[in-house]
Amino acid sequence: MTPTDWIALPFVVAGAFFLFVSAVGLIRLPDFFSRAHAVGKSETLGSLLVLIGLVFHHGFVLESGKLILIVIFVAITNPTGIHTLTRAALRAGLDIWVHPRDRGMRVRTGDEIDAPPAATTSEGSRTEQGGVR
């Protein structure tokens, strides 16, 4: 092994670890959105680390330029594609997983989060909305 291979080895091993985490998250997590969370970040980071490790392994010649092109492309497109897919799933009204401890609580939707908070600091006469959390 050349000295640059000793630089490449930690990158490749860390990338393999993150790819493993991504596959485990894709299999084990309970609903689509958490699976998209696992794949969108962990798999991107793992791919980038493996490809950067290959750049150090090969040295800085033309093929490394191609590898850096793949690095830039994967870093831009992989989260973008998964974001597009997740937005389509959210608009299609896919069910969101809730922890069994919290079943029965209302899950706030996007409109309620964007709305200003219910007037708790005003005169306090608006108790008819106090039950809504």
Place this chain on the structure above:
Amino acid sequence: MIEVLTGLAVFISILIAVTFYRVLVGPTLYDRLLAVGAIGTYAVLLLALIGFIYERPSGFLDLAITYAILNFVGVVAIAKYLDLDSQSASDAAGGTEE
């Protein structure tokens, strides 16, 4: 280093086989699409690794670039199509006349 890269290629092949479980039994269409996109990214890495294992990385890296582009276009096209489909369905159900 070739041994390490070969081991990583075998490891990624195992990960592809494991991810294929989600393609087969994914409860929704979106889960299957997500797993297909993940397998595409694994395949890009596998192509690059095979190029370095066979000491002939130039052609295989061109293949990897092409595969990354096609993977991205495929996932985004199907996601936008599904988005359009669900929007037209909700328009038909909600009946917002214009």
